Amino acid sequence: SQQGEEDPQALSIQEGENATMNCSYKTSINNLQWYRQNSGRGLVHLILIRSNEREKHSGRLRVTLDTSKKSSSLLITASRAADTASYFCATVRNTDKLIFGTGTRLQVFP
Amino acid sequence: ETGVTQTPRHLVMGMTNKKSLKCEQHLGHNAMYWYKQSAKKPLELMFVYNFKEQTENNSVPSRFSPECPNSSHLFLHLHTLQPEDSALYLCASSQELRWQEQFFGPGTRLTVL
Numbered sequence: 001s002q003q004g005e006e007d008p009q010a011l012s013i014q015e016g017e018n019a020t021m022n023c024s025y026k027t028s029i030n031n032l033q034w035y036r037q038n039s040g041r042g043l044v045h046l047i048l049i050r051s052n053e054r055e056k057h058s059g060r061l062r063v064t065l066d067t068s069k070k071s072s073s074l075l076i077t078a079s080r081a082a083d084t085a086s087y088f089c090a091t092v093r094n095t096d097k098l099i100f101g102t103g104t105r106l107q108v109f110p
Numbered sequence: 111e112t113g114v115t116q117t118p119r120h121l122v123m124g125m126t127n128k129k130s131l132k133c134e135q136h137l138g139h140n141a142m143y144w145y146k147q148s149a150k151k152p153l154e155l156m157f158v159y160n161f162k163e164q165t166e167n168n169s170v171p172s173r174f175s176p177e178c179p180n181s182s183h184l185f186l187h188l189h190t191l192q193p194e195d196s197a198l199y200l201c202a203s204s205q206e207l208r209w210q211e212q213f214f215g216p217g218t219r220l221t222v223l
Contacts, residue, residue, distance in 0.1 A: 044214070045211045100152045
């Protein structure tokens, strides 16, 4: 069954603006990961947040995790045209597999 | 590009053809994966190999046959495919089978006519 579900499905913003994507999931998790995929290419791992963590930063990326609400958000600050891609959350339960959502398509206009 | 390569990048085949997809990882990882990505569907895990041994077959039809001769190479043999099998096939690897960070190849875009 699908674990992560991203919201919104698509997002269009101007360069310099912030982009926020959300991920909701259904069962308890060990960790949650965010990946980026440029059109028709492989996925690139962005950040991993464990179930006992609430917030992590990596460069212009900020990820939060609320296990009580079973949700996570990915914030990209000061977006650039090169950030245009699809973004996926993936959840991991105890020793279970990585379950991906359907993704958010982000378009950043110059 | 990551340390995971896939060939070919594009493949068009008829339903009666036999073809193979190849994946190679240069990262010294022990676990390798095949995923299928279809339009507007979540990424689907197909097969998992750990130290060359298959540890997961996610109810994949037998017309898809994986092979892992060593920890660096992974193949997906295709035979008698259907048009609905058209998709982007992604290979990934990870240091260990602990479902931590996975490194993906660029994928093979498969079209079945």
